[in-house]
Amino acid sequence: xxxxxxxxxxxxxxxxxxxxxxxxxxxxxxxxxxYQDVPPAIEASCPCCDNKLHRHGFYTxxxxxxxxxxxxxxxxxxxxxxxxxxxxxxxxxxxxxVFIGWIQESxxxxxxxxxxxxxxxxxxxVLQQAGSISFRTLKRWCADWKMRIESSFQTLTxxxxxxxxxxxxxxxIRNFNPYEGFSELIxxxxxxxxxxxxxxxxxxxxxxxxxx
Numbered sequence: 001x002x003x004x005x006x007x008x009x010x011x012x013x014x015x016x017x018x019x020x021x022x023x024x025x026x027x028x029x030x031x032x033x034x035y036q037d038v039p040p041a042i043e044a045s046c047p048c049c050d051n052k053l054h055r056h057g058f059y060t061x062x063x064x065x066x067x068x069x070x071x072x073x074x075x076x077x078x079x080x081x082x083x084x085x086x087x088x089x090x091x092x093x094x095x096x097x098v099f100i101g102w103i104q105e106s107x108x109x110x111x112x113x114x115x116x117x118x119x120x121x122x123x124x125x126v127l128q129q130a131g132s133i134s135f136r137t138l139k140r141w142c143a144d145w146k147m148r149i150e151s152s153f154q155t156l157t158x159x160x161x162x163x164x165x166x167x168x169x170x171x172x173i174r175n176f177n178p179y180e181g182f183s184e185l186i187x188x189x190x191x192x193x194x195x196x197x198x199x200x201x202x203x204x205x206x207x208x209x210x211x212x
């Protein structure tokens with residue numbers, strides 16, 4: 001399986017819903033190639049009590065892309081101590097959302113960074129197998145980003161300072177609005193971690209899924 005050489009991609013998300021998000025392939029097809037019938041090998045401990053996790057079956061999750069609807073296995077583990085269950089989610093997905101991450105990412109850039117209206121964005125989000133994403137869903141995603149932007153901003157700033165204590169991320173983005181600044185910080189952090197690798201065409205959402 002392809003590996004990423006940074007601990008950032010090995011970090012896990014700790015939430016009350018007990019979800020761990022990890023890099024498990026760059027897309028659905030690669031994920032299914034490796035994990036259609038075999039669960040990933042993980043070394044994570046229980047987010048609640050830090051004890052050992054044991055395999056605990058899987059459930060099937062629907063994932064919608066622009067061209068297809070997939071049904072993929074999401075594997076579960078259970079803690080031998082506190083009996084909490086944990087689901088392992090690939091980082092191209094978001095908790096409780098059926099749409100692939102790049103669709104949400106596209107909305108973020110176009111609405112918050114480029115300033116495009118919902119009416120302009122909506123026609124391009126007609127999905128071949130699932131129909132159009134409703135205006136209500138687009139607005140709900142944007143409302144979610146508005147709630148998350150401050151904590152996301154703080155997390156990115158801390159990560160950057162960990163890699164470069166002398167950097168001044170707030171000064172670096174002082175001429176940007178919060179969403180433009182967020183986008184700039186993502187790219188800045190990527191360059192700190194992967195100085196010789198170009199920033200990917202898309203990909204900030206997996207980072208945020210794992211960091212926040």
